[in-house]
Amino acid sequence: MEKETLVEESTTSDFTKIYIAIIVVLVTLVLFLIYRSRTVSRRSVLLTGLCNSGKTVLFARLVHGQLVKTFTSMKENAGEYIINGSSLKIIDIPGHERVRDKFFDQYKPEAKAIVYVVDSTLIQDEIRDIAEYLYNILSCPDIANNKINVLILCNKQDIPASKNCSTVKTMLERELTTLQITKSSQLEFVDPKIKKSSLLVDGDNFQFSLMSSIKVDFVDCNATTTEDGSPNLEGLEKWLSKIV
Known part of the structure; x- marks a missing residue:
């Protein structure tokens, strides 16, 4: 038993x-x-930036292969872009400050990469707004935690007054240093414990190369036409081919 x-x-x-x-x-x-x-599901590339930076022209070039007249939009555009036999979903986020955060938050869960389009002819006049919006993107926990690739696309290089990507990078690093200090001080005043989490990088001077969780690249671009009548998207397309 x-x-x-x-x-x-x-x-x-x-x-x-x-x-x-x-x-x-x-x-x-x-x-x-x-x-x-x-x-x-993360196969989307978000085109974002301020109004009139050339996002929609860029979208039309990539998705439809043609130049179109554009105007400030209050809704997104979406389409497929084929490269190296694979497909990426290109989403053109409106640049208007009233709606851009709403659409960015809506599409960031499916983002594989972000292309931040800068009007390199107006960088000096718009540097504060450009840096502020970029700061919000780079400090977003979802972007950092998922190690989303970011490209700063210096558009409108066909215009003589434009700044190349090296100059844009230097100007943004200088402005982001100021922003980082300012925002850290504001948060420390509210709660000293959260100062550390507000920093994009450790140290006083911001540098893109010091970012630990996000890799940021810079490329020159011209989405309209060059001297031979064609756009200059070579740098952008090369970058997109690497993230497919």
Whole structure:
């Protein structure tokens, strides 16, 4: 009788181990599928920036292969861009300050990369607004945690007054240094414990190369026409081919 009881307990223990193993496998499979679905769903490239920076012209060039007349839009544009046999979803986020945050928040969960378009002819006049919006993007936890690729696209290089990407980078680093100090001081005044989390980089001087979780690249671009009548999207297309 005692032997039968031991056998029953042993059998029950074996079944329990099997059930636990099955549950562990199922939970692991579910978590893997969730992770995979999120990874696969991140195939969108968000075109964002201030109004009139050339985002919609750029969108039309990439998606439709043609130059179009544009105007300030209050809604997004979306289309497919084929490169290296793969497809990316290009989303043109409106630049108007009243709606851009709303659309950016809507589409950032599916973002594989962000192209921040800058009008390099107006960089000196708009540097504060350009840097402020860029700061908000780079300090967004979703962007940092998912290590989203970011490209600063210095557009309108066909215009003599434009600044090249090296100059734009230097100007943005200088302005972002000021912004980082200002915003850190504001947050420290509210709660000293959150000062550290407000920093884009450690140290007094901001540099893109010092960012630990986000890689930021710079490329010159001309979405309209060059001397031979064609746009100059070579740098952008090369960058997009790397993130597919």
